Amino acid sequence: MDMICDLHNTTSNMGLTLIHYSASDWVTLHICKYLQTKITKVPVRVLVLDFPINDAYNLESVSKHGFTLEVGPQPQGVVRADIYVIMKEAVDLTIDWIHKFNSGTVFEGGDVEVFKFIKSVDYPRDPETRNLTAAVHPQLQDRDFCLLKRGDPLFLSFSGETVTCEEEEPLHPFFINEGAYYEKGIAFHLAKKWTLTVPSVQVQTTNSA
Amino acid sequence: MDMICDLHNTTSNMGLTLIHYSASDWVTLHICKYLQTKITKVPVRVLVLDFPINDAYNLESVSKHGFTLEVGPQPQGVVRADIYVIMKEAVDLTIDWIHKFNSGTVFEGGDVEVFKFIKSVDYPRDPETRNLTAAVHPQLQDRDFCLLKRGDPLFLSFSGETVTCEEEEPLHPFFINEGAYYEKGIAFHLAKKWTLTVPSVQVQTTNSA
Numbered sequence: 001m002d003m004i005c006d007l008h009n010t011t012s013n014m015g016l017t018l019i020h021y022s023a024s025d026w027v028t029l030h031i032c033k034y035l036q037t038k039i040t041k042v043p044v045r046v047l048v049l050d051f052p053i054n055d056a057y058n059l060e061s062v063s064k065h066g067f068t069l070e071v072g073p074q075p076q077g078v079v080r081a082d083i084y085v086i087m088k089e090a091v092d093l094t095i096d097w098i099h100k101f102n103s104g105t106v107f108e109g110g111d112v113e114v115f116k117f118i119k120s121v122d123y124p125r126d127p128e129t130r131n132l133t134a135a136v137h138p139q140l141q142d143r144d145f146c147l148l149k150r151g152d153p154l155f156l157s158f159s160g161e162t163v164t165c166e167e168e169e170p171l172h173p174f175f176i177n178e179g180a181y182y183e184k185g186i187a188f189h190l191a192k193k194w195t196l197t198v199p200s201v202q203v204q205t206t207n208s209a
Numbered sequence: 210m211d212m213i214c215d216l217h218n219t220t221s222n223m224g225l226t227l228i229h230y231s232a233s234d235w236v237t238l239h240i241c242k243y244l245q246t247k248i249t250k251v252p253v254r255v256l257v258l259d260f261p262i263n264d265a266y267n268l269e270s271v272s273k274h275g276f277t278l279e280v281g282p283q284p285q286g287v288v289r290a291d292i293y294v295i296m297k298e299a300v301d302l303t304i305d306w307i308h309k310f311n312s313g314t315v316f317e318g319g320d321v322e323v324f325k326f327i328k329s330v331d332y333p334r335d336p337e338t339r340n341l342t343a344a345v346h347p348q349l350q351d352r353d354f355c356l357l358k359r360g361d362p363l364f365l366s367f368s369g370e371t372v373t374c375e376e377e378e379p380l381h382p383f384f385i386n387e388g389a390y391y392e393k394g395i396a397f398h399l400a401k402k403w404t405l406t407v408p409s410v411q412v413q414t415t416n417s418a
Contacts, residue, residue: 011284075220075284077388081344081365135290156290179286 003027003066005094006059007087010072011179013142015042016086020067021056023048023114027065029198030107032114034097035090042086045145046114047174047191073142076179101203109200115145115172115191123187124155124163133157136177136187144174148190155187212236212275214303215268216296219281220388222351224251225295229276230265232257232323236274238407239316241323243306244299251295254354255323256383256400282351285388310412318409324354324381324400332396333364333372342366345386345396353383357399364396 016039018032032046049056060066069090074083101107124134134155140148148154149170155163171190175181225248227241241255258265269275278299283292310316333343343364349357357363358379364372380399384390 011287073284075282075287075388077285077391078220078386079341079344080350080386082347082350084344084367085347085365132288135288135293138291138294141289141291156294158293177287177289179284182286 001063003098004060004063005066005091006068007091008068008070009074009076009083010070010175011075012072012175012177013144014070014072014174015045015144016090017045017047017070017174018067018090019047019049019058019070021049021051021058021061023050023116023194023196025065026198026201027101028067029112029114029196030101030201031094031097032067033110033112033198034107035093036112038093039086039089043145044090046112047117048114048194048196049117051117101201104203106200106202109198112196112198114194114196115174116194118171118190118192120186120189121154121173122185123182124157132182134161134163137162140173140188141177144176144188145172145191147171148173210272212307213269213272214275214300215277216300217277217279218283218292219279219384220284221281221384221386222353223279223281223383224254224353225299226254226256226279226383227276227299228256228258228267228279230258230260230267230270232259232325232403232405234274235407235410236310237276238321238323238405239310239410240274240303240306241276242319242321242407243316244302245321247302248295248298252354253299255321256326257323257403257405258326260326310410313412315409315411318407321405321407323403323405324383325403327380327399327401329395329398330363330382331394332391333366341391343370343372346371349382349397350386353385353397354381354400356380357382 020028036044058068071083071087074080123132126133134157137153137156139153147170148165150165150167152165153162154165171192173188173190176188229237245253267277280292280296283289332341335342343366346362346365348362356379357374359374359376361374362371363374382397382399385397
């Protein structure tokens with residue numbers, strides 16, 4: 001399969017996030033760059049999960065190119081028109097790019113700002129029961145991709161205490177308080193900003209790669 | 210049972226809404242009035258479902274007094290600290306009121322603005338499959354308790370058409386796009402604003418009522 005797009009929703013305030021596994025897949029990065037240029041109503045972020053490919057869990061990992069389109073916030077079992085419209089625009093523009101690429105359009109190279117996955121952070125839990133003892137702090141909730149520094153609030157315990165960030169290095173949290181990740185032991189992931197420089201691409205170049 | 214509070218969350222942007230079944234239960238209305246005075250961080254609205262009591266579906270309908278505390282928006286399976294804090298404050302203040310009342314405090318009468326349930330509106334659906342053909346319009350989503358007038362947008366169809374309001378009288382929508390109400394055929398409810406005048410209450414007065 002040449003390309004797969006895996007369409008996802010999240011309860012986190014992720015806006016439109018394009019997630020993929022390789023920092024050297026120029027075709028996918030060019031589509032991300034194209035969507036970043038064309039979509040202006042919401043922030044379009046690119047997230048690189050630089051995992052060994054055997055650890056990949058999204059559908060597009062079985063195709064040569066592609067990404068997961070993650071749009072949120074939206075609760076499970078709810079259709080929000082704003083989220084639907086963003087997803088539709090992103091899918092339409094992806095197909096648009098493919099048509100242009102297959103027709104011989106040259107896409108110029110340049111820089112793409114991406115977020116690179118670093119680590120996951122779990123909720124504070126009771127050591128015996130494993131039940132949560134705190135929720136994501138109101139000052140962190142909905143602030144996906146903000147810059148999180150040492151001392152910033154992370155969690156608010158159910159008895160009212162604030163748990164703060166102890167990371168040495170400022171990092172960017174994402175998938176903050178995603179409903180499906182409680183059972184996985186993930187309150188949020190942390191990422192680092194990174195600039196990738198992509199070369200110009202054209203259909204023949206890709207075929208010979 | 211003298212009093213029950215039924216604690217609920219919703220995917221709708223309901224803030225803190227106090228729901229009960231009787232426009233003549235002065236004890237419950239006084240607690241609502243007390244919460245409206247004390248809680249200033251979020252709007253506190255009172256909703257009267259003036260149903261025949263046999264149609265009542267909330268837990269407090271089996272007690273002499275009480276209400277449902279409805280707080281949102283929060284997705285299913287997610288704990289939001291802001292929602293948790295609002296709920297805790299409302300429960301603490303309710304217990305506070307009961308202690309004061311039982312200690313003989315006189316609560317002065319006055320006006321309470323409430324919303325009275327009028328009717329429910331379903332999503333546009335395919336007449337044969339009953340599948341949705343539209344979502345709540347982005348201009349209505351999250352605007353619970355706004356004033357909805359004839360011609361205002363209600364739904365955005367999946368092919369891009371806007372469905373507008375045809376009500377003769379301006380009304381207030383609530384429980385807009387609640388996840389649990391798709392299966393009940395409810396996109397939102399409509400209410401009318403209403404001012405109730407409650408008399409002063411004191412513990413002996415209530416006992417003789």
